[in-house]
Amino acid sequence: MEVEKGKTAKYLKAKRPVPKDVTEQLKSFTKSKKLLLNTLMESEKTVPQLAEELKLPGDEVLFQLMTLLKYGLVETGEIDDMDEYFYYKIKSNGKDKS
Amino acid sequence: MPGQMKILEYDVLVIGGGIAGGESALNLANLGYNVLLVEKELSIGGKMILLSKVFPTLDCGACITTPKISEIARHPNITIFTGAEIRIITKKGEHLFEAIVSQNPRYVNIDDCTGCQLCEEACPVSVIDEYQYGLVGRKAAYIPFSIASPRAAAIDIENCTLCGACERVCPTQCIDFTQTVEEFLVKVKSVVVATGFELFDPLKIPRYGYDKFKNVTTAMHMERQLSPTRPFNSILRPGDGKLPDNIAYVLCAGSRDKSVGNPICSQVCCMYSIKQAQLLMGALPMADVTIYYLHIRAFGKGFNEFYAQSQDMGVEFIKGKIGKITEKENGNLILRYEDIEKGKVTEAEHDMVVLSIGLLPNQGISDVFDNETLQLDPFHFVDQSDILASPAKTSIEGVFVAGTASGPMDIPDSILSGGAASAETTSYLRRAAL
Ligand SMILES: Cc1cc2nc3c(=O)[nH]c(=O)nc-3n(C[C@H](O)[C@H](O)[C@H](O)COP(=O)(O)OP(=O)(O)OC[C@H]3O[C@@H](n4cnc5c(N)ncnc54)[C@H](O)[C@@H]3O)c2cc1C
């Protein structure tokens, strides 16, 4: 079989369908990413503020937020007046390339 | 089937690319032996490459590991298989072992990958990053971590949607979804087992509330948080992203405890906790750090001075046995403990608790030996059959053990043990040549 370099995903797709939970997981990540970025679009926020607004546990928000920070979509702002929580904001030049 | 497999021949097979296996491989290679180093993860370096700074010198872990790792990776006498597994090892005779090694597909030709990370950017999938111990996500097309060796991408096929986005952006066209498992028949004269240790699972002590209370974390998570390649923007408590200012360490979590099946001391947890306490005080100058201990094991060179230094810095040490941890509504934790010196049960509040989890045997490697038994000790580490005269010797002639595969130990001792394994292997190989 002559393999077309740079377009090999299709060969594996033909042999092995993508499991449903994998596509579900992608949907769920895309949804939570949008939600988080939209909420931060309004103003910069701390983890507890995001958790309250999104009605999500703080640990989940931190995980998602730090993941977006790693992917270059979010950046860290100032720390609050009590020196307890950082504010996070949309990265000014952060582009989602995925 | 062996008949269809590619046959490879080396002098020594080293199983496990942590610091102990790496040291053994390097010494043997420097003596002119050809070594195959088989690592099951996508990078060599073991746990050490993921540590922050190391006790007792507080040298940066990555700065010590990286030059050694690159020396191993570049050595002409060392062949490295990462993402590979040993299926079976059969002793065929004096100075002859045959191993079947499976090379799992990485779906990336590592020789062509430049580590540009364009595939990572393009990949839409995000899953838990195991190299950051679950603290953040990573893509399905990913470089395991920034100082990984090889620093090449891999595709996590279990989580890949096969959308092909990574392939479309890859400038060198190194992604190849047609790769499959490759099996090799490897003939060697000797084997070094350097498969390291596993971490204790704190879920086994429900009274500590790990996972239920999100601000109870482990020392390995704290290592990542303290590392320059940390998962967060700062040291944060995992439950809500607060900057912690009153941190407790619980020593012997899963060590010296028959009830969890691990009656022995893990050797390094006292010292790594003291190290982390010092690093935390440097990173968070306003923070209080309290270490709850039963005994402090500071037995190595410079360790007692390192312990004293932490006391001088203001780390509080309480000889206390933790009964239970409960959570307050604000995420703070109440530690109920027996204050051994004062002889009473008391409580203390902290905003984050770090469990100093123990080192457990990495079981399983003994199962790959086919016609010989690799004896384990009563605690399931590889048995050192002649510990005083020949510490690397195992129950199988020609098979040697290095590092924490034989029991808990720190980095200097793992390197020494790797050195001993290479010396004993050399002497065994020389006998073959006589
Ligand atoms: C939280 C924490 C902090 C620490 N801090 C310090 C410190 O500051 N200073 C210090 O001196 N020590 C420290 N240590 C101890 C240190 O991590 C160990 O001494 C060292 O990592 C042991 O190296 P090793 O090569 O024996 O094992 P490992 O690092 O466990 O390496 C073993 C390797 O073998 C691979 N492997 C396992 N099974 C197989 C298989 N079947 N086939 C192929 N490959 C396999 C593994 O993937 C791994 O890469 C710390 C430990 C912990 C847990």
Ligand code: SF4
């Ligand atoms: S093919 Fe898989 S790894 Fe590549 S971008 Fe798509 S989901 Fe990610």
